[in-house]
Amino acid sequence: xxxxxxxxxxxxxxxxxxxxxxxxxxxxxxxxxxxxxxxxxxxxxxxxxxxxxxxxxxxxxx
Amino acid sequence: xxxxxxxxxxxxxxxxxxxxxxxxxxxxxxxxxxxxxxxxxxxxxxxxxxxxxxxxxxxxxxxxxxxxxxxxxxxxxxxxxxxxxxxxxxxxxxxxxxxxxxxxxxxxxxxxxxxxxxxxxxxxxxxxxxxxxxxxxxxxxxxxxxxxxxxxxxxxxxxxxxxxxxxxxxxxxxxxxxxxxxxxxxxxxxxxxxxxxxxxxxxxxxxxxxxxxxxxxxxxxxxxxxxxxxxxxxxxxxxxxxxxxxxxxxxxxxxxxxxxxxxxxxxxxxxxxxxxxxxxxxxxxxxxxxxxxxxxxxxxxxxxxxxxxxxxxxxxxxxxxxxxxxxxxxxxxxxxxxxxxxxxxxxxxxxxxxxxxxxxxxxxxxxxxxxxxxxxxxxxxxxxxxxxxxxxxxxxxxxxxxxxxxxxxxxxxxxxxxxxxxxxxxxxxxxxxxxxxxxxxxxxxxxxxxxxxxxxxxxxxxxxxxxxxxxxxxxxxxxxxxxx
Numbered sequence: 001x002x003x004x005x006x007x008x009x010x011x012x013x014x015x016x017x018x019x020x021x022x023x024x025x026x027x028x029x030x031x032x033x034x035x036x037x038x039x040x041x042x043x044x045x046x047x048x049x050x051x052x053x054x055x056x057x058x059x060x061x062x
Numbered sequence: 063x064x065x066x067x068x069x070x071x072x073x074x075x076x077x078x079x080x081x082x083x084x085x086x087x088x089x090x091x092x093x094x095x096x097x098x099x100x101x102x103x104x105x106x107x108x109x110x111x112x113x114x115x116x117x118x119x120x121x122x123x124x125x126x127x128x129x130x131x132x133x134x135x136x137x138x139x140x141x142x143x144x145x146x147x148x149x150x151x152x153x154x155x156x157x158x159x160x161x162x163x164x165x166x167x168x169x170x171x172x173x174x175x176x177x178x179x180x181x182x183x184x185x186x187x188x189x190x191x192x193x194x195x196x197x198x199x200x201x202x203x204x205x206x207x208x209x210x211x212x213x214x215x216x217x218x219x220x221x222x223x224x225x226x227x228x229x230x231x232x233x234x235x236x237x238x239x240x241x242x243x244x245x246x247x248x249x250x251x252x253x254x255x256x257x258x259x260x261x262x263x264x265x266x267x268x269x270x271x272x273x274x275x276x277x278x279x280x281x282x283x284x285x286x287x288x289x290x291x292x293x294x295x296x297x298x299x300x301x302x303x304x305x306x307x308x309x310x311x312x313x314x315x316x317x318x319x320x321x322x323x324x325x326x327x328x329x330x331x332x333x334x335x336x337x338x339x340x341x342x343x344x345x346x347x348x349x350x351x352x353x354x355x356x357x358x359x360x361x362x363x364x365x366x367x368x369x370x371x372x373x374x375x376x377x378x379x380x381x382x383x384x385x386x387x388x389x390x391x392x393x394x395x396x397x398x399x400x401x402x403x404x405x406x407x408x409x410x411x412x413x414x415x416x417x418x419x420x421x422x423x424x425x426x427x428x429x430x431x432x433x434x435x436x437x438x439x440x441x442x443x444x445x446x447x448x449x450x451x452x453x454x455x456x457x458x459x460x461x462x463x464x465x466x467x468x469x470x471x472x473x474x475x476x477x478x479x480x481x482x483x484x485x486x487x488x489x490x491x492x493x494x495x496x497x498x499x500x501x502x503x504x505x506x507x508x509x510x511x512x513x514x515x516x517x518x519x520x521x522x523x524x525x526x527x528x529x530x531x532x533x534x535x536x537x538x539x540x541x542x543x544x545x546x
Binding site: 037 | 136279
């Protein structure tokens with residue numbers, strides 16, 4: 001259960017940054033001045049540490 | 063003329079100062095191959111973070127990323143994305159590799175293959191593949207260095223000789239200091255690069271456009287088409303993006319220097335902490351993108367390889383020479399420090415797995431230390447010769463090197479997940495992958511699929527097929543048990 005949870009959590013940012021990008025490949029709406037696809041990628045890059053940290057919690061590493 | 067002297071003087075002082083700082087911290091400790099190559103497996107979370115950030119963010123991050131933002135726009139987004147994907151993979155993979163390396167006393171990346179698959183020939187193959195892909199990688203750094211020195215000299219002289227000399231100085235530094243020296247030099251490099259990126263990505267846009275949002279507004283108005291990816295069917299479209307992100311993120315840790323950094327960790331925990339915090343460092347790349355976009359608005363019209371120089375040319379034209387000097391110096395370190403880590407990782411690989419295991423030469427500790435050191439210089443020389451005769455644009459070289467390097471990944475992953483993988487299977491997969499990558503890089507792929515990605519798929523299929531065909535009746539090489 002724990003292992004599956006970790007795997008799913010890890011896949012979320014990876015998929016969001018790769019296969020999901022063609023589906024959000026749009027200029028509008030702009031967020032913080034950034035074209036939407038650019039914002040999407042930036043947001044997921046900075047969200048990745050949160051996912052990894054949560055995985056560590058789930059695996060009781062910290 | 064005085065401007066060039068000031069800027070180049072600063073670059074020279076920063077390089078010299080960094081080397082002295084690193085030598086001062088590491089000089090008296092290099093006595094064994096373990097200390098020289100992997101720092102006696104003693105690096106804690108923070109030091110490891112600085113070393114990894116030092117290795118990963120090269121002159122490509124500095125010049126190439128800005129150049130891509132300037133010249134291509136949206137395809138550059140992949141550079142931001144793949145790092146975060148790679149760190150996620152690293153969270154799971156690196157602690158496993160580390161544990162095996164510690165238990166079995168491994169020193170190099172190829173050692174991992176020798177240990178798991180019981181074949182020194184496979185180890186040699188891996189070592190030669192990595193040597194072949196690392197030479198263009200180092201070459202790329204010398205090219206980056208030359209561009210920076212050329213700009214810092216205000217184009218008044220040919221920087222070829224200066225870049226060659228700086229590179230040789232760094233090779234001698236690695237010869238003396240080993241991995242611990244490289245890690246200390248990374249400390250200086252990381253700090254300077256962060257400062258330079260902040261200047262380029264925040265101060266330049268504010269100076270020219272009042273604020274970052276104003277710059278982005280103008281960018282949207284004037285360059286709308288380049289801010290989203292092209293449709294799937296075009297050469298740098300969405301299919302290219304997805305396959306490139308996947309390929310480059312799985313290949314991320316497959317260089318010999320990444321294995322060395324992994325082995326140098328004090329604990330598996332240190333590696334996991336690293337993986338959590340490394341994506342934040344991608345912020346540096348975001349700043350570099352802003353610098354590239356600012357350059358596009360301030361100084362449009364640069365083409366081809368010149369777009370790699372875009373934001374440096376803005377600094378050169380509009381800012382005092384000391385600013386140019388400091389930024390060029392950070393860029394020079396971003397070329398030299400990763401090059402030093404690569405030289406060391408590759409040299410240890412050739413010394414141990416080709417000369418030692420393959421030819422039975424230099425197998426004692428003292429002899430191995432000496433042969434590693436000599437090979438640092440030999441490989442540096444090879445890279446220099448390659449550079450003098452074979453230069454192409456920064457990113458082109460990087461992708462070729464990456465495609466070759468990534469082919470060893472299936473063998474690493476199978477070590478943990480598939481106990482029936484054999485040395486023949488892994489070796490045949492690597493060779494097939496490289497052949498496909500070489501063949502595809504000469505022609506255009508359908509829908510712009512990344513050639514390395516297609517090669518990796520072929521590699522995995524061959525690995526599975528040949529492994530099943532070459533099963534021995536006794537199961538002599540159990541997979542490493544996964545641990546929670």
